[in-house]
Amino acid sequence: EVQLVQSGAEVKKPGESLKISCKGSGYTFSGYWIAWVRQMPGKGLEWMGIIYPGDSDTKYSPSFQGQVTMSVDKSINTAYLQWGSVKASDTAMYYCARVATSLLDGMDVWGQGTTVTVSS
Amino acid sequence: QSVLTQPPSVSAAPGQKVTISCSGSSSKIANNYVSWYQQLPGTAPKLLIYDNNKRPSGIPDRFSGSKSGTSATLGITGLQTGDEADYYCGTWDSSLRVVVFGGGTKLTVL
Numbered sequence: 597e598v599q600l601v602q603s604g605a606e607v608k609k610p611g612e613s614l615k616i617s618c619k620g621s622g623y624t625f626s627g628y629w630i631a632w633v634r635q636m637p638g639k640g641l642e643w644m645g646i647i648y649p650g651d652s653d654t655k656y657s658p659s660f661q662g663q664v665t666m667s668v669d670k671s672i673n674t675a676y677l678q679w680g681s682v683k684a685s686d687t688a689m690y691y692c693a694r695v696a697t698s699l700l701d702g703m704d705v706w707g708q709g710t711t712v713t714v715s716s
Numbered sequence: 717q718s719v720l721t722q723p724p725s726v727s728a729a730p731g732q733k734v735t736i737s738c739s740g741s742s743s744k745i746a747n748n749y750v751s752w753y754q755q756l757p758g759t760a761p762k763l764l765i766y767d768n769n770k771r772p773s774g775i776p777d778r779f780s781g782s783k784s785g786t787s788a789t790l791g792i793t794g795l796q797t798g799d800e801a802d803y804y805c806g807t808w809d810s811s812l813r814v815v816v817f818g819g820g821t822k823l824t825v826l
Binding site: 633640641643657691699701703706707708 | 819
C-alpha cells in the first residue's frame with residue numbers, strides 16, 4: 597500500500613525550533629516530489645513548496661520562502677519540514693503529499709497531517 | 717482571499733446532483749490542468765479528479781470534472797450523506813510558479 601505517515605502532534609512555545617516528518621512507503625520514494633501543504637484552523641489549503649527526494653531539489657512558495665526549510669533523508673524514505681523559530685501564526689495542520697507525476701497532475705497520496713500548536 | 721474562486725457552500729438532497737465551480741485567470745486554469753480534492757471532516761484531503769477530468773483508481777464515476785476557459789467544474793451525482801465534505805480545486809499558476817487552491821466549498825447533503 598502506498599502511504600505517507602507523518603509524525604505526531606507538536607506543542608511548542610514561540611521561539612522554539614521544530615522539525616516534523618513524513619515517511620513514505622509502498623513506492624519508490626526518491627522518484628516522486630513531496631509537497632507540503634498548510635491548513636490553518638478553519639481555513640483552506642495553502643501550498644508551501646516541494647522537494648524531490650532523489651536530489652533534494654526544492655522549490656518554495658514565495659509566501660513561505662525563508663520561513664521554513666524542507667529537507668529529505670532518502671535513505672529512510674523521510675521528508676522533513678522545519679522551523680528555526682516558531683510563531684503563534686504557525687499554528688496549523690501540516691500535510692505532506694506525493695505529487696502524482698508532475699505538479700500539473702495534482703497530489704495523489706496524502707499524509708494524515710501533523711497538528712502544530714504554538715502557544716506561550 | 718484565495719487565488720481561485722469557489723462558492724463557499726452548496727447543498728442538495730440525497731440522490732440529487734450538484735456542481736461546484738472554480739474560476740481563475742488565464743495564467744492558472746486556462747493554461748493548466750485542474751485537480752479536485754475532497755476533505756471529509758477531520759481527515760486529510762483526497763484526490764478526486766486530476767488533469768481536469770480524470771479519476772484516480774477507486775474514485776466512483778459519480779464524480780466528474782470539466783474545464784472551459786478560465787473555469788472548472790466538479791460534478792457529483794447520486795449524492796450521499798457520506799459526500800458531505802469540503803471540496804477544493806487546485807492548479808498550477810504559471811506566473812507565480814506555485815500551486816494555488818480555491819478557498820473550498822462546503823457541501824451539505826440535506
